[in-house]
Amino acid sequence: xxxxxxxxxxxxxxxxxxxxxxxxxxxxxxxxxxxxxxxxxxxxxxxxxxxxxxxxxxxxxxxxxxxxxxxxxxxxxxxxxxxxxxxxxxxxxxxxxxxxxxxxxxxxxxx
Amino acid sequence: xxxxxxxxxxxxxxxxxxxxxxxxxxxxxxxxxxxxxxxxxxxxxxxxxxxxxxxxxxxxxxxxxxxxxxxxxxxxxxxxxxxxxxxxxxxxxxxxxxxxxxxxxxx
Numbered sequence: 001x002x003x004x005x006x007x008x009x010x011x012x013x014x015x016x017x018x019x020x021x022x023x024x025x026x027x028x029x030x031x032x033x034x035x036x037x038x039x040x041x042x043x044x045x046x047x048x049x050x051x052x053x054x055x056x057x058x059x060x061x062x063x064x065x066x067x068x069x070x071x072x073x074x075x076x077x078x079x080x081x082x083x084x085x086x087x088x089x090x091x092x093x094x095x096x097x098x099x100x101x102x103x104x105x106x107x108x109x110x111x
Numbered sequence: 112x113x114x115x116x117x118x119x120x121x122x123x124x125x126x127x128x129x130x131x132x133x134x135x136x137x138x139x140x141x142x143x144x145x146x147x148x149x150x151x152x153x154x155x156x157x158x159x160x161x162x163x164x165x166x167x168x169x170x171x172x173x174x175x176x177x178x179x180x181x182x183x184x185x186x187x188x189x190x191x192x193x194x195x196x197x198x199x200x201x202x203x204x205x206x207x208x209x210x211x212x213x214x215x216x217x218x
Contacts, residue, residue, distance in 0.1 A: 051171035051212075060163035077186060107166035108216025110143055110150040 023061040023097050030099025033092055036084065037100075045103040058105015064097035132201055134172070134209025142207050145195065157189075172212035179204045 037056070040049045045057030056064065070076035072085040072093075085093070146167070149155055155164045167175065181187040182196035183204070199207065 048171060050173070052173040052177060053171065054174045055170055059166055062162040063165045066160070066162050075188070105166070105169075106215070106217045107169040108214075109153055109166065110146045110168045110211055110214065111216075 023065050023094050023101075025061065025065075025091070025094035025096075025098030027095070027099045027102045029091075030095035030097070033088070033096055034099055037096070040080070041100075045100050046106055055105065055107060056100040057103035058107055059101055061094075061097040061101035064100055065093055068093040068097065132176075132205040134176075134205035134207070136206070136209040136213050138203075139206035139208070139210025142199070142203055143210050146207070146211070149191070166216075167211055168214035168216045170212060172208045175208035175211055176204055179207065 040053045041056050042048050046055050048055060067076060068085055068088065069090075071078060071081040072088070074082070088096070149157075149164045150167050152164075156162065157164055178187065179192075179196045179199065180201075182189065182192040183199065185193060187193075196204070
């Protein structure tokens with residue numbers, strides 16, 4: 001009984017951690033939504049329109065999702081992105097974050 | 112004559128705009144040592160709220176300049192980044208962006 005409770009608690013903790021680690025989203029659905037993004041961020045998430053636009057390919061999905069949510073709430077201010085995110089649902093944003101995070105990127109850690 | 116001077120003026124204007132706060136990657140490397148404390152650790156996470164600190168090595172140069180400038184002005188509001196960015200001059204920011212954007216971690 002005690003072991004079961006402990007096991008349940010451990011599983012609960014692990015599940016919580018897993019949810020925080022990865023964004024739950026559908027990359028294929030994100031790809032469908034990403035056609036607009038491609039105009040500036042590049043179809044591959046690397047070849048941006050010019051270098052004022054960030055590369056998104058391979059970026060951490062949880063960071064991308066945070067950015068999208070902040071554009072929508074107005075916490076992060078960018079005229080172009082504010083317009084783009086208004087039509088996106090939470091699920092759309094999660095799907096886009098997972099999709100761009102899954103693309104082969106050119107970025108990494110600073111050494 | 113007027114066409115030629117107009118042309119020269121245009122060339123000078125263009126040259127001037129691209130020369131504005133040109134970054135020195137060598138100087139940027141020294142300044143970017145601080146960045147490695149968070150942006151140099153694979154899978155490093157921000158606490159409260161919890162999310163991965165973004166990958167910035169190899170990110171586009173002008174985007175990095177804009178991001179750091181926005182933090183310095185308080186337009187972007189991550190507490191640590193605001194403090195860091197405020198400690199940099201516009202030239203420091205250009206230097207850091209030159210260095211960080213030129214990194215090629217994918218190679």
